[in-house]
Amino acid sequence: xxxxxxxxxxxxxxxxxxxxxxxxxxxxxxxxxxxxxxxxxxxxxxxxxxxxxxxxxxxxxxxxxxxxxxxxxxxxxxxxxxxxxxxxxxxxxxxxxxxxxxxxxxxxxxxxxxxxxxxxxxxxxxxxxxxxxxxxxxxxxxxxxxxxxxxxxxxxxxxxxxxxxxxxxxxxxxxxxxxxxxxxxxxxxxxxxxxxxxxxxxxxxxxxxxxxxxxxxxxxxxxxxxxxxxxxxxxxxxxxxxxxxxxxxxxxxxxxxxxxxxxxxxxxxxxxxxxxxxxx
Numbered sequence: 001x002x003x004x005x006x007x008x009x010x011x012x013x014x015x016x017x018x019x020x021x022x023x024x025x026x027x028x029x030x031x032x033x034x035x036x037x038x039x040x041x042x043x044x045x046x047x048x049x050x051x052x053x054x055x056x057x058x059x060x061x062x063x064x065x066x067x068x069x070x071x072x073x074x075x076x077x078x079x080x081x082x083x084x085x086x087x088x089x090x091x092x093x094x095x096x097x098x099x100x101x102x103x104x105x106x107x108x109x110x111x112x113x114x115x116x117x118x119x120x121x122x123x124x125x126x127x128x129x130x131x132x133x134x135x136x137x138x139x140x141x142x143x144x145x146x147x148x149x150x151x152x153x154x155x156x157x158x159x160x161x162x163x164x165x166x167x168x169x170x171x172x173x174x175x176x177x178x179x180x181x182x183x184x185x186x187x188x189x190x191x192x193x194x195x196x197x198x199x200x201x202x203x204x205x206x207x208x209x210x211x212x213x214x215x216x217x218x219x220x221x222x223x224x225x226x227x228x229x230x231x232x233x234x235x236x237x238x239x240x241x242x243x244x245x246x247x248x249x250x251x252x253x254x255x256x257x258x259x260x261x262x263x264x265x266x267x268x269x270x271x272x273x274x275x276x277x278x279x280x
Contacts, residue, residue, distance in 0.1 A: 004108035005115060007100075011082060011091065012112070018078040025074040025120075029127055032068065033134075052231055055135035058147035062227040062250065064128040065154040069224055072158050075116055076165045080178045083109060083169025092275075106272040113162035121155040153223040153252045160220050160260040163267035170271045189217045216267075219259035225249050 012018050038049045054063045086092035095105060132144065168178040192215065196207040212218045229248045 001107075001111055004104060005111050007095070008082070008108050008112040012078075015078075015082060015085070017081055021074045021078050021081075025071055026123070028071055029068055029123055032064075033127055033131055050135040053137070054228075054231055055131045057132045057136045057138050057144045059227065059230055060128050060132040060136065061148050061150045062224070062230070064124055064131065065150040066224045066227050068124050068127075069154060069157055072120070072161055075120060075158070076161050076182075077175075077179065079109075079113055079116070079162045079165040080169045080182075081175050082112070083166055084173055084175040084178055086169075087173040102275045103272060106268060106275060109166050109271070110163070110268050113166055114159060117155050117158040117162060120158055121151055124154060125151055149252050150224060153257070156257060156260050156264075157220045157223045160216060160264045160267075163264040163271075164216060167267040167271045167274075170274050186217050189215045193218070213253070213255050213259055216260065216263040219256045219263065222256045223252060223260065 035049055053059065086095075092105065096102070100108075129144075133139070136144075138144070164182065165178070168181045169175070172178040172181055192211055193208065196205075196211045199205055200208050213222060225248070227250065230250060
């Protein structure tokens with residue numbers, strides 16, 4: 001595994017676009033530590049973002065993973081770029097000539113995707129811990145390290161997207177087209193969501209409950225629900241809305257966890273089948 005990772009990180013090291021995108025991602029994550037001092041004006045309530053309690057333990061684990069999860073597109077582009085460039089630069093053929101099997105070729109990409117997901121998760125853990133230690137009103141060890149299931153969910157959300165990007169890169173073999181394929185698939189899932197919701201409303205079916213958890217992008221999104229209704233000020237504001245009986249989902253669903261694990265496995269397996277059958 002170490003040998004395969006060394007090969008992939010060597011390619012990453014000499015990819016300018018990958019380094020630029022990674023630096024942008026890391027910069028945004030690190031700068032997020034300063035958001036606590038940003039002032040806000042919410043009606044008659046004024047103060048700093050940290051005063052809202054978003055960085056209190058254990059809420060900070062949910063808030064930080066949810067917000068930073070929107071940035072994973074930067075690393076996803078890196079995965080697509082590195083995978084697709086294997087074809088344009090003919091490095092994939094050279095790796096096979098140098099003795100790498102097709103199975104090892106796919107595994108090396110999977111190991112890279114897993115390593116990047118782990119690194120990003122570790123970074124978010126460190127940033128969240130620092131934010132909590134600076135701004136949280138609760139510093140008991142038991143409270144600090146409670147409700148941390150959002151970090152594994154954050155990791156899985158990144159992993160399934162990276163595996164999807166790997167599959168798209170292998171399938172299409174061009175970075176721009178692979179990203180376009182992912183975008184079209186995301187729109188396709190959104191279209192299915194709307195259709196299933198309409199049919200459920202009209203015929204009293206429950207198809208949306210399945211579609212919203214079974215498809216890969218849906219399951220990935222459902223791993224981390226919106227945490228802000230947890231915040232006291234937001235909760236109080238929502239309670240003032242007449243007839244507001246909305247129930248919010250905050251916990252990580254094991255159904256979605258199983259779904260993204262299955263999809264991650266399928267994307268890697270399909271990538272292997274494509275490479276195995278192609279004359280590279």
